[in-house]
Amino acid sequence: MTRRARAAAAGLGLLCLTGVLLPGLRTTEAAWTADAVTNTTVTAAPAPTTATGATCKPTSAIVVGLQRVDLAWSSTLPLADQRVDITKNSTTARDTSQITLTGQTGGVYSYAATYDTAKLLGLLNLSDLLGGTYGISIQTGYPNTTWYAPPKTFTLNVILLGLGSTCS
Numbered sequence: 001m002t003r004r005a006r007a008a009a010a011g012l013g014l015l016c017l018t019g020v021l022l023p024g025l026r027t028t029e030a031a032w033t034a035d036a037v038t039n040t041t042v043t044a045a046p047a048p049t050t051a052t053g054a055t056c057k058p059t060s061a062i063v064v065g066l067q068r069v070d071l072a073w074s075s076t077l078p079l080a081d082q083r084v085d086i087t088k089n090s091t092t093a094r095d096t097s098q099i100t101l102t103g104q105t106g107g108v109y110s111y112a113a114t115y116d117t118a119k120l121l122g123l124l125n126l127s128d129l130l131g132g133t134y135g136i137s138i139q140t141g142y143p144n145t146t147w148y149a150p151p152k153t154f155t156l157n158v159i160l161l162g163l164g165s166t167c168s
Contacts, residue, residue: 048149051075051082051111051138056154056167068116069156069167074108075140084113085151087135132158136167 051073059067075082079101086093095113103110137151156167 048077048140048142048147050149051140051152054138054152056136058156058165058167060165068114071113071138073138074110076107077140078109081141081143082111083139085137088132
């Protein structure tokens with residue numbers, strides 16, 4: 001055996017020994033398969049949209065003050081995904097119990113919410129006889145998520161002694 005043949009045999013022996021000592025280099029009988037993607041269309045859910053056609057109408061009585069606030073709006077999303085927030089002095093009351101479905105045309109739902117005196121006294125307070133400013137936000141969300149569209153906001157101004165109220 002020549003010197004070159006001995007060197008080749010020694011190198012081959014080292015390679016075999018390396019394969020035994022390093023378990024990551026062992027052979028496997030695992031089969032590999034490739035799957036082809038046949039549909040490349042991905043459909044994303046539509047983002048929730050801001051309430052459309054929203055209105056805010058306060059009703060006041062002289063000296064008694066603000067009696068109620070009527071809200072109305074439309075949305076392409078169901079009732080469970082609607083909410084109203086009323087804010088005064090950095091305190092927000094979130095309410096969904098007053099929202100009712102008033103109609104449906106095609107895929108658009110119409111909603112209304114009335115906050116009467118009893119509900120307003122819970123959300124607002126008796127100091128409203130002296131006047132005050134409130135933020136009212138109507139929001140629509142995507143079903144079964146916490147994803148809400150930007151709110152449709154109104155400013156409710158209650159005038160001193162209930163001489164009138166405006167919502168803009």
